[in-house]
Amino acid sequence: EVQLLESGGGLVRPEGSLRLSCVGSGFTIKNYAMSWVRQAPGQGPEWVSTIAGASGGTYYATSVKGRFTISSDNSKNTVYLEMNDLRAGDSALYFCAKDVISTTTRYFDSWGPGTLVIVSS
Amino acid sequence: DIVMTQSPKSLAVSLGERATMNCKSSQSILHNSINKNYLAWYQQKRGQPPKLLIYWASTRESGVPDRFSGSGSGTNFNLTISSLQAEDVAVYYCQQYYITPSITFGQGTRLEIK
Numbered sequence: 587e588v589q590l591l592e593s594g595g596g597l598v599r600p601e602g603s604l605r606l607s608c609v610g611s612g613f614t615i616k617n618y619a620m621s622w623v624r625q626a627p628g629q630g631p632e633w634v635s636t637i638a639g640a641s642g643g644t645y646y647a648t649s650v651k652g653r654f655t656i657s658s659d660n661s662k663n664t665v666y667l668e669m670n671d672l673r674a675g676d677s678a679l680y681f682c683a684k685d686v687i688s689t690t691t692r693y694f695d696s697w698g699p700g701t702l703v704i705v706s707s
Numbered sequence: 708d709i710v711m712t713q714s715p716k717s718l719a720v721s722l723g724e725r726a727t728m729n730c731k732s733s734q735s736i737l738h739n740s741i742n743k744n745y746l747a748w749y750q751q752k753r754g755q756p757p758k759l760l761i762y763w764a765s766t767r768e769s770g771v772p773d774r775f776s777g778s779g780s781g782t783n784f785n786l787t788i789s790s791l792q793a794e795d796v797a798v799y800y801c802q803q804y805y806i807t808p809s810i811t812f813g814q815g816t817r818l819e820i821k
Contacts, residue, residue, distance in 0.1 A: 630800055630813055630815050631802075632812070636808045690807045691807045692804045694757075695759050697756035
């Protein structure tokens with residue numbers, strides 16, 4: 587059974603940093619594109635970043651480019667999201683999601699339960 | 708980015724009745740050469756992550772009950788639940804993957820029991 591579990595969320599001050607982790611089980615992350623998707627309360631999901639499984643290519647939403655970095659450790663079957671210069675608008679529930687292909691973002695057949703990030707002074 | 712607009716924002720339907728919700732994209736998400744619409748539907752129950760229901764606009768994900776169906780093409784799509792069950796109460800989102808990696812989601816339709 588495919589499972590994803592995020593961790594690393596919390597309360598952080600504006601301009602602060604956090605590192606989110608997502609451990610996958612029941613599949614091998616290097617065979618799929620893995621993404622971070624966030625959802626603010628009462629809002630629809632918003633794509634944040636993707637790391638391609640095959641090439642390791644990385645992609646970012648305009649709103650986070652230059653501040654967030656996605657990476658993976660295949661030996662740990664884990665995907666990370668390093669978030670710097672955090673802003674109030676980054677506050678959301680952050681989901682890790684598994685894509686159905688390896689090369690880019692398409693649609694997600696598995697999601698983790700999410701980890702909450704709150705940016706506030 | 709492609710903007711996905713869902714309507715209505717909320718919908719109340721009686722048990723056993725049909726529920727239909729709409730999703731419109733700001734540009735066509737039909738790939739003409741392969742005749743596929745790059746659209747997915749998700750169900751999100753309270754306190755849970757989204758769950759994939761339908762992809763390619765009309766293909767049900769494995770394990771999804773056949774009362775769920777997707778239709779439409781180009782810029783206009785529908786999700787229909789043929790006979791509403793209590794466990795179908797949720798928020799439903801559409802998502803385009805025509806422009807990748809910059810996929811975008813709609814703002815959702817909240818489905819309740821009348």
